Amino acid sequence: MNGNDAQTLVLCVLADGPLHGYAINTAIEELTGERLGPGSLYGAVSRLEAKGLIESLEETGRQRPLQLTDAGRKALTEQLRAMAKVAETGLRSLGLAT
Amino acid sequence: MKLAGALIRLYPKSFRDRWADELRLEAEAAGVRGLPDLAAGALSQWLHPALWPATRPDQRYGRATASLTAVTLATWLLAYLTGEQDQTAILHGLNFAAYLMVFAIVLSSPWPKRTVAALTTLARRGLARLAIPLLAGAAVVVIANTTTGPATPAVRDLLPAVWWVSLLALALQVPRVITDVCEQAVRPAGRTRLCTSIDLMTAANLAISATILVRAASSRHFLSAATAVVIAALTIPALFTRRDLTSLREPTG
Known part of the structure; x- marks a missing residue:
């Protein structure tokens, strides 16, 4: 899984609401069947934060919950729409579209 | 674990x-x-210093500047070393690239804040990190230019070693000075200046690499060819930094 995939997954699971790092990976595991590696997860989180797509909330214990920003919500929406269009075209080409 | x-x-x-x-x-x-x-x-x-956690956008630009400075100094050191080893006029062929590189450094240089406290911090941190290699390098120049008669074998071996270690130490410490002072004492270059600087530096790196490679191919000098490849590879982190800078959130306020 490349870096951009990891970033999309993190954005995707945060769309449901704020989560801390371990919970983000658990949600990704539920979604895809496998956890991201520790370097991939926090590399993605750090990049998304630098790009202003996610932000951290106040610390709870040793962990900081993260949430989508408005820019992150917009970026995720655009990305998912583009992916949906690709999926729809591919499925239609395969004769599998409903 | x-x-x-x-x-x-x-x-x-x-x-x-x-x-x-x-x-x-x-x-x-x-x-x-x-x-x-x-x-x-x-x-x-380590390949994406502009994306490390930061409390202010300036910190990211400061780290990008330090990373570019490290790449530029590493390129210069390797080109200088190759020119010395080759003992040819190869460095003349690198003049154009050297001008580009100097321009890139000037363009990406952080500007000192014009306050006494900032200038004092800059001087103190600069001295702490650079004084020893600068003094060692200066001592080598003085000894080499003032010693008359044949040098003893020990001096002949020691002087070049001290010279190269001093240059290496300077190349390592200058980026650290930038990182040290980027919050209190200097204002790092912004995104546009840094990206232009990376473009110039990439052009300079590739020109230097190509010049050394052509020379190495004609003289069948394997070490020079390997150095040329390393110099070309040094553009990779710089290009990562360029991409990261363009993806950063615009500073506000």
């Missing part, structure tokens, strides 16, 4: 300050299978 702890220590300090506890928790959950990813993550972080 001692190995996981050791790998986490390879991450940049600002990254560890922010994420080490959670990274450790995730590494423990992943077990041995997570170690290659942990190592790859550390390497990836």
